[in-house]
Amino acid sequence: MGKSLLRFRRGGRRFAVALLFVVVGGGLWEFQERRELQNVVWMGAPTWETLGPTSFYRVLRNDGYIVGWSDVRINPLWVSYQVRAVPDDTRIGSRPGFRPDWRTLWPVGTDSYSGSGYDRGHMAPNYAIAAVHGRSAQIDTFLMSNMSPQRPNLNRQLWQRLEESVMDHFAPRFEYLQVITGPVFPERFMDNVFNRVGLVEVPEAFYKIIVAPHADAPLALAFIMPQDVRGNEPLADYLVTIDEIEARTGLNFFPRLSPELETVLEGELNTQGWALEEVSKRPGRFR
Known part of the structure; x- marks a missing residue:
């Protein structure tokens, strides 16, 4: 004993x-x-306003960008990356192949979108990440955890035009940019629960937040673009406040902002300093 x-x-x-x-x-x-x-992530990674099955995410770290991944929606809830201006003659490597991500709970194959009518829409963009962060980061952008179902007119035209404007027009105006982007889903989960490509839930829209983090007076642009666009609309038609994106997604962006700065940066729609009018109606590369 x-x-x-x-x-x-x-x-x-x-x-x-x-x-x-x-x-x-x-x-x-x-x-x-x-x-x-x-x-x-400038001023902290996004947090959730109310923690629940559809708002919980796991952070997947990659070379050049990070993902807030949802195992319920089988989607990135947010993708964050930073970019800066690059020389006009910058060349990137050949387009990598898509790859499944072993870190996702449910398997999303490279052919999961086949025949669905949706593109594999990059959240962290191929060119921007490759040009700023290098070849290894470019390869990571082709992980399926960086994809979300996008209609071709959005993915290949309007969304592409916005990504192009970020690198060719906005980045040269500032030291660097913080970008956070991701999908927007209907408010009621059960209204969209069966709207899926394989296991992947189909968003109704996509958001992109672009911040120039000046120490004294940060500037921000924010957009929400729905799936049903024609593709040739002016970018300015889809301007919103960050507050609106927070209301639509349930996420709290830049949680370390002071209340005073948060009110101005997230609550006001201000395009001063961006010269958005110069690119708002510019045709895209793919038409």
Whole structure:
């Protein structure tokens, strides 16, 4: 009886040490993860207004960008990356092939969208990430966890024009830009639960937030573009406030902003400093 008690106590101590190791190690990992996120997401990674099955996400870190991945919607809820101006003659590598991402709970194959009428729409764009962050980052943009179903007129025209404007027009005006982008789903989950391409839920629209993070007076542009566009509409037609995107997505962007700056940056629609009118009606590369 005494020996059994002694073995139990020794086993208990070993378990306690192992548990302490897991807790401390997990805490250090979480601290390092949060610190790393702060280095790549200006004013903090998005948080959820109300935590629930459709708002919870896991952070998937990639070379050049990060993803807030939903295992319920089988979609990125948000994708964050930073860009800066590059020389006009910048060349990138050949277009990589699409790849499944082993980190997603449900498998999304490279052919999951075949025959659906939807494109595999990049959230972190191929060209911008490749030009700024290099070949390895470009390859990571072809992970299926970076895709969301987009109608061709949106993906190949209006959305492409906005991505092109970010790199060719907005980035040269500022030191660097923080971009957060992602899908917009209907307010009621059950209204859209069966609207899927395979396992992937189909969004009703997409948002893009572009911030020039000046220390004294940050500037922001925000857009929501629906799936049913023709593709040749002016970009300015889809301007919204960041507050509107937060209301439509349930996400809280830039949570470390002061209340005073948040009111101005997220609540006001202000295009001053962006010269949006110069590119709003510019034709896209693919027509």
